[in-house]
Amino acid sequence: MLLKYWCVLRIAILTLIATAIPAFASVQTSCTPGPINPSVTVCSPTTNSIVPTPTHVTASTTDSNQVTTLQIYVDNALVFQTNAATLDTYINLSRGSHLVTVQAWDSTGATFKTDVPNVSMMPPCNLNQNNQSITICTPGTSSVVSLPVHFVAGTTDSSPVQSITILENGKRLYQTNSQTLDAYLTSLRSGKHTLTLSATDQNGASFSTTRSFTVTTNSGLTNLRHIIFMVQENRSFDNYFGRLGQYRVSKGFPNSIDGVPLNAALPNTLGQLVHPFHFKTVCTENLSPAWNETHTDVDGGKMDGFLQTSTSVPSTIDPTGTRAIGYYDQTELPYYYELATQFATSDRFFSSVQSNTNPNRMYLFAATSFGHIYADPPPEGGWTQPTIFDNMDAAGVSWRYYYQDNGSYLPQWSTYLRDADKMFPISQYYTDLQSEATLPSVLFIERAGPSGLDEHPGNNIQLGAADVAGIINALLTSPSWGSSAFILTYDEAGGSYDHVIPPSLMKPDNIAPMLGSQDKYGDFAHGSFRIPITVVSPWVRPHYVSHTWRDLTSILRLIEVRFTVPALSARDAAADDMMEFFDFSNAYWLTPPPLPIQPTNGVCDYTKEKAPGF
Numbered sequence: 001m002l003l004k005y006w007c008v009l010r011i012a013i014l015t016l017i018a019t020a021i022p023a024f025a026s027v028q029t030s031c032t033p034g035p036i037n038p039s040v041t042v043c044s045p046t047t048n049s050i051v052p053t054p055t056h057v058t059a060s061t062t063d064s065n066q067v068t069t070l071q072i073y074v075d076n077a078l079v080f081q082t083n084a085a086t087l088d089t090y091i092n093l094s095r096g097s098h099l100v101t102v103q104a105w106d107s108t109g110a111t112f113k114t115d116v117p118n119v120s121m122m123p124p125c126n127l128n129q130n131n132q133s134i135t136i137c138t139p140g141t142s143s144v145v146s147l148p149v150h151f152v153a154g155t156t157d158s159s160p161v162q163s164i165t166i167l168e169n170g171k172r173l174y175q176t177n178s179q180t181l182d183a184y185l186t187s188l189r190s191g192k193h194t195l196t197l198s199a200t201d202q203n204g205a206s207f208s209t210t211r212s213f214t215v216t217t218n219s220g221l222t223n224l225r226h227i228i229f230m231v232q233e234n235r236s237f238d239n240y241f242g243r244l245g246q247y248r249v250s251k252g253f254p255n256s257i258d259g260v261p262l263n264a265a266l267p268n269t270l271g272q273l274v275h276p277f278h279f280k281t282v283c284t285e286n287l288s289p290a291w292n293e294t295h296t297d298v299d300g301g302k303m304d305g306f307l308q309t310s311t312s313v314p315s316t317i318d319p320t321g322t323r324a325i326g327y328y329d330q331t332e333l334p335y336y337y338e339l340a341t342q343f344a345t346s347d348r349f350f351s352s353v354q355s356n357t358n359p360n361r362m363y364l365f366a367a368t369s370f371g372h373i374y375a376d377p378p379p380e381g382g383w384t385q386p387t388i389f390d391n392m393d394a395a396g397v398s399w400r401y402y403y404q405d406n407g408s409y410l411p412q413w414s415t416y417l418r419d420a421d422k423m424f425p426i427s428q429y430y431t432d433l434q435s436e437a438t439l440p441s442v443l444f445i446e447r448a449g450p451s452g453l454d455e456h457p458g459n460n461i462q463l464g465a466a467d468v469a470g471i472i473n474a475l476l477t478s479p480s481w482g483s484s485a486f487i488l489t490y491d492e493a494g495g496s497y498d499h500v501i502p503p504s505l506m507k508p509d510n511i512a513p514m515l516g517s518q519d520k521y522g523d524f525a526h527g528s529f530r531i532p533i534t535v536v537s538p539w540v541r542p543h544y545v546s547h548t549w550r551d552l553t554s555i556l557r558l559i560e561v562r563f564t565v566p567a568l569s570a571r572d573a574a575a576d577d578m579m580e581f582f583d584f585s586n587a588y589w590l591t592p593p594p595l596p597i598q599p600t601n602g603v604c605d606y607t608k609e610k611a612p613g614f
Contacts, residue, residue, distance in 0.1 A: 067106050
């Protein structure tokens with residue numbers, strides 16, 4: 001009798017609770033029950049999935065007794081219940097990672113459940129919060145892009161979006177039955193396009209937006225006879241270029257930069273909120289950008305874990321990790337700020353994998369880390385996977401590799417056994433620039449890590465920037481300037497804060513991450529944090545800022561397209577080729593602009609690395 005009374009009372013209470021919880025009707029989706037009795041089978045979402053909101057939840061049950069109620073809990077809080085044995089509905093999730101639980105009650109009062117951990121409500125980019133709106137993440141407005149065109153968009157709607165369609169002049173190019181769109185368009189002709197994205201939600205309401213861009217013909221690319229690239233260490237875009245927009249305004253140019261949000265507030269290791277702050281020292285202690293720390297930093301799209309992972313590199317000076325949210329500006333880096341303002345940059349250039357230096361440099365050389373997520377030691381004779389240098393050899397493209405000290409990365413690859421004679425000390429670079437006719441087609445300049453000039457946290461950033469300035473200035477004043485492009489970027493963000501959600505990118509191959517038992521779940525279908533990039537050439541679009549998604553493999557793609565070199569993986573084959581940065585109808589900077597001297601006398605004092613008040 002008591003059991004019967006409790007069951008009636010429980011159903012009445014849950015009915016009252018359900019009236020206060022928003023829910024959405026759903027087109028019924030099949031979810032096959034599992035064989036275990038009793039059990040709950042959750043078909044969606046799945047463990048480790050990335051989902052939009054409203055989030056589709058489907059579940060079924062197996063029970064020899066009648067199932068009377070199904071409930072959905074998010075992070076152990078009840079959000080939905082239905083008096084049925086199956087469930088097909090939508091729930092609202094906040095940004096971040098969640099535990100979703102579906103619990104069943106049967107006629108005997110028994111309960112059983114299934115937990116779905118690590119469900120991340122991570123939008124593809126920061127979305128417009130207006131109801132019934134579409135946010136196009138990439139390509140940027142009025143951008144110049146190469147095929148395939150990576151088109152990514154998200155929707156905001158109080159009713160679940162059921163489909164998104166891409167149209168041009170009324171003709172359907174692509175459709176997905178999803179709340180987000182992530183597609184590679186391969187059939188667009190060269191020239192200007194205006195595409196319409198139209199979304200339809202569960203109530204039948206439709207809304208749309210447009211995006212105009214140009215698919216490049218790569219016309220004029222032969223004006224670049226030399227591509228030089230140099231990749232420094234461990235700096236996020238917010239950390240280095242987060243105040244570039246304000247600098248541009250001071251020079252009479254539009255802001256055009258998605259810079260560091262000064263009102264952001266991240267918890268430190270004690271839970272205290274810390275805002276971005278201007279460093280008072282050009283030297284700070286190290287942080288960890290390794291696989292687990294980076295995925296914790298992302299925190300399912302909340303982008304708030306940076307200070308809390310600082311304990312991977314313990315500090316007695318800054319024990320709560322506030323240095324992770326500090327930034328520099330033109331005060332410390334006047335050369336870089338002026339260089340990026342006069343030439344071309346991007347606020348959507350990302351490192352290639354959510355881990356530290358070596359996996360990202362694998363992408364830089366091979367367009368894949370072939371499963372590696374850490375700095376694993378190479379086999380005897382080096383990694384045997386083909387590199388961009390191997391493919392240039394096969395295509396008959398000349399190249400040289402310049403080193404500044406004994407910190408070269410190429411000897412970890414079998415390429416070195418075949419091409420050691422193409423490695424030269426940096427002094428040879430200055431000599432080679434003086435003869436444009438004999439300068440190789442592609443030049444790679446290794447960072448000077450052992451010498452402390454790679455700008456890695458722990459080192460003096462001004463000494464590293466001055467070293468780079470000398471390398472670039474030598475090009476600007478050489479006979480090779482008129483036919484060259486110099487690309488300066490960084491391998492990864494180094495554990496420093498960046499507020500932009502990592503992008504979805506093409507998986508390089510079918511090799512899964514080599515996860516250990518303590519490693520966080522992750523994939524190779526996403527890039528990592530933004531990194532600074534500056535493209536320097538007489539042929540760049542002056543004062544230009546790109547907002548189109550790219551990663552390190554776009555540098556490889558530029559080389560491949562310019563010199564007819566085959567791609568290394570699916571990642572660089574799908575990467576944009578960087579033509580947006582150039583205008584080959586006009587060598588605007590044939591006479592380079594004046595650039596400031598990079599100072600090296602800034603205060604280098606670890607004890608000044610903490611945020612004010614901490």
